[in-house]
Amino acid sequence: MEQTQQDHLSGMDIQIDQEARQSLHDASKWTKFISIIVFVLGGLMLFALIFGGTQLITTINRMTGRGMNFLYDIPGSVFVALLVFAVILLVALYYFLFNFAVKTKQALISEDATVFNAGLKSLKTFLIISTVLSILSVISNIVNLFK
Numbered sequence: 001m002e003q004t005q006q007d008h009l010s011g012m013d014i015q016i017d018q019e020a021r022q023s024l025h026d027a028s029k030w031t032k033f034i035s036i037i038v039f040v041l042g043g044l045m046l047f048a049l050i051f052g053g054t055q056l057i058t059t060i061n062r063m064t065g066r067g068m069n070f071l072y073d074i075p076g077s078v079f080v081a082l083l084v085f086a087v088i089l090l091v092a093l094y095y096f097l098f099n100f101a102v103k104t105k106q107a108l109i110s111e112d113a114t115v116f117n118a119g120l121k122s123l124k125t126f127l128i129i130s131t132v133l134s135i136l137s138v139i140s141n142i143v144n145l146f147k
Helices: 018-051 053-064 074-110 113-145
Strands: none
Touching: 018 053, 018 074, 074 113
16 A cells, blocks of 8 residues: 655645755744844833833823823823733734744754644734734824825
């Protein structure tokens, strides 16, 4: 009985030559580097928000002239919550990019098609979320342009 190998990348009916394999390997290194940088920056931003939050609120109070109760106002609370949400969203988004890097590199080493597909699925999720956020940003800029 003939045994088929389902775990090799060549079993997916695509041919990956050495140049494509090297390109995928380089892409996984760069995406891992970029995602780690974003994780570090996200952690630093959360650290700054936690320990520098009072200074941030004081600065915003001076700029808006609203007094010391900015944090307790609804706009102030929403502002702080949106900052924390933005940092968490950024880190969560780049988790998918990190996941792509790790799984693609692992798949290239082990020639496991399931892991390779999981890596590509993570990249797809990253690109979908990035596209939605980009479209929302463009819409927001267009709306602010005509205000």
